[in-house]
Amino acid sequence: MGKGSNSxxxxxxxxxxVLTTLRKTGAASKSDLARQTDLTAQAxxxxxxxxxxxxxxxxxxxRLGGKGQPSIMYVINPTGAYSVGIKVGRRNIELLLMDFGxxxxxxxxxxxxxxxxxxxxAKIESGLQALTDTLPAKDRGKLVGVGIAMPWFIGAWTEELxxxxxxxxxxxxxxxxxxxxxxxxxxxxxxxxxxxxxxxELQFGxxxxxxxxxxxxxxxxxxxxxxxxxxxxxxxxxxxxxxxSLPVPPSKLSSTPENQGAFELLLNRASLFGLRRHxxxxxxxxxxxxxxxxxMDQARPQIQEWxxxxxxxxxxxxxxxxxxxxxxxxxxxxHLPRFLLDELVEMISRRIKQVAPSGVFAPKIxxxxxxxxxxxxxxxxxxxxxxxxxxxxxxxxxxxxxxxxT
Numbered sequence: 001m002g003k004g005s006n007s008x009x010x011x012x013x014x015x016x017x018v019l020t021t022l023r024k025t026g027a028a029s030k031s032d033l034a035r036q037t038d039l040t041a042q043a044x045x046x047x048x049x050x051x052x053x054x055x056x057x058x059x060x061x062x063r064l065g066g067k068g069q070p071s072i073m074y075v076i077n078p079t080g081a082y083s084v085g086i087k088v089g090r091r092n093i094e095l096l097l098m099d100f101g102x103x104x105x106x107x108x109x110x111x112x113x114x115x116x117x118x119x120x121x122a123k124i125e126s127g128l129q130a131l132t133d134t135l136p137a138k139d140r141g142k143l144v145g146v147g148i149a150m151p152w153f154i155g156a157w158t159e160e161l162x163x164x165x166x167x168x169x170x171x172x173x174x175x176x177x178x179x180x181x182x183x184x185x186x187x188x189x190x191x192x193x194x195x196x197x198x199x200x201e202l203q204f205g206x207x208x209x210x211x212x213x214x215x216x217x218x219x220x221x222x223x224x225x226x227x228x229x230x231x232x233x234x235x236x237x238x239x240x241x242x243x244x245s246l247p248v249p250p251s252k253l254s255s256t257p258e259n260q261g262a263f264e265l266l267l268n269r270a271s272l273f274g275l276r277r278h279x280x281x282x283x284x285x286x287x288x289x290x291x292x293x294x295x296m297d298q299a300r301p302q303i304q305e306w307x308x309x310x311x312x313x314x315x316x317x318x319x320x321x322x323x324x325x326x327x328x329x330x331x332x333x334x335h336l337p338r339f340l341l342d343e344l345v346e347m348i349s350r351r352i353k354q355v356a357p358s359g360v361f362a363p364k365i366x367x368x369x370x371x372x373x374x375x376x377x378x379x380x381x382x383x384x385x386x387x388x389x390x391x392x393x394x395x396x397x398x399x400x401x402x403x404x405x406t
Contacts, residue, residue: 010046018047019056019388022076029059029071036124049072055142056080056100056388076101082143082386084131085380087193088150088176089222090115090161091288095127096373097134098380102204104373106134107140107270111288112328115154117174124181131369145187147382148177149196149375152239153224160273161220171269189382192234193217194241196378197370198225199232203381205369210329213363214321216243216314217374218334222270226325253309255281269313273308274334289335307340311347318352320362333368341367 001382017037022028026037032043051057061072087094094108107129112119132140155163155171177190191199196323198215201207207227215225224241226233227263234240247263250256255278256268268274272289279286282302284295292303318330332348334341349365358361369379 007115010177014043015047015051016388017046019051019076022057022074027073027075029063031071031074033074039322040094054080062350063215078103079139080138080142081384082135083380084128084143084146085196085376085378086146086148086180087151087376087379088115088120088148088154088194089375090151090154092372093120093123094376095096095131096376096380097131098377100384102381103375104377104380106131110291114161114167115171116167117170117176117179121176121179121183124180128186140240143186145383146180146184147190147191147196148180149191149193149379149382150176151193151221158275159266162269184325187383189384189386191378192223192225192241193219193375193378193401194223194239194374195225195234195238196382197333197374198227198378199240199381200370200378201230201333201368201372202227202230204377205327206331206366210331210364212327213329213331214241214327215320215368216330216332217368218270218310218332218336219269219375220271220273220335243317246317246320248313251309251313253305256309264313266313268319270317271294274310275303278302278306291338293337303340306346308346311344311351314344315351315355316350318348319354319356319360319366322356322363326361327363329364329366331366331368333370333374335372338367338371 018033021033021036023161025032028036030044030048031041033039033048034041035042039126048057052059052074055072055077057080060073060075063073078099081100083098085096085098092109093112094107094109094113099104099105108130112121118334128146132143157169177188194215194217197217199294203214206213207230211227211230213227215227217223222243224243226240244265245266246266248266248269249260250264251269256274275289276286279299281301284299284302286292286295321327321330332341332345334344344369352362352365368374
C-alpha cells in the first residue's frame, strides 16, 4: 500500500492513497486513515471531507468504546462511480456493470462460434445501453469508463480455432479499443484478458492474503497474469504470464493431434478447446463448457481422462515457472464447474509436491475465488484503478494502463 505525502502539490495523489486505504480496510475513521497513510490529521480531514462532498466516500455510523467522542467511520460509497467490464473471448463475450464498491449489478453474456469484430461491437453497443438503463437517471453520469479484457492475439491460432484467414485478417487491421470508444463515447481501458483476471483475483480474491502469485486461467485457451509485491507485472511487451506456448511432454490422450515439433504446447493439453476435442473424439458433442453438467453422467470418465492429462501438463509448466520465479502461490481458475476446478487443483497440488526437485520451493496451488466472471470483473476494475489508484506508475498511454496496483 502506498504512503502519502504532505506536500500540497501531491494532493490528488494523497486522495488516491486515502481511497485505496479505505477500500482495503473496509471502514476507518479519519485518525485511522492518518495513521495508516502517514498523512497529517489536518490533511486527512480535508481529503476525507472533499471525497465525501464528491460522493466517493460516506459515513457509516460511529465506533463506540475508548476515550473521548465516538469516532465517525467512513466507507467507500458504492454509488459514487460505476464502470463496465467487457470480456472479449474466443467463444463468448461478457459485459458487466460494477459499482464503486465492487459489486456486480448486472451481467450480459453471448456465446458464438467465431469472434467477428462487427458482431462483437454491436453486442457491446447494445449491451452497454442495457446496462446503463439499469442505473437511476441521476447516476448515469457517474459511469467513468469501459474496461476491455481480451487476448492480445485473438486473431492467431487459426488452425486450432478453425478460424478463416479473412477473419484473422480483420483482427490484424482493427483497433478494437478505439472502435469501442467511438461507439460508447466513454474512456476505454484495455488489458490482456488473463492479466485483467489476475487483477480481479488480487482485489477481490486470494490477493487479499497473497502478494506474489502466478495467476492461471483455463478458458478456450490458457493464459496467465503475474503479481509481484501486490502489483500486476505485465512485462516489457505486456505479455507476462503468456503460458499458451510453454513446452510440455506429449499428451497421453488419443484425441490430441500428433505433435509435429520437439515438444507439445501447453495449449494442447490444458485448454477447454482441448477438452471439447477429447469429448468429441469420444462421441460426446457439446457447444460450450456450460453444458458439462448436463452430460456429466455420460461424460465423467472422459472428463476425468482430460483432467488427469491437464494436471500432468500443468505440473510441468508450474515447475518451469517456479524455477524462475519465487512465488507464494499459483492460483488456478477456469471456465469450469467449481467441483471440477477443485479436483484439478488438488491433483496438481499433490503431484507437484511429489516431483518438485531439491532446491525449489513448491508454492501453494489454490483455486481462484472469482470463477467464470474473473476476466470481465478484471475489465471492470481497470477504469477504477486507472482513475483512482495511487500508484504513480498507472500511466494512461494510448488508453492502456501500464500497471495496476492495490
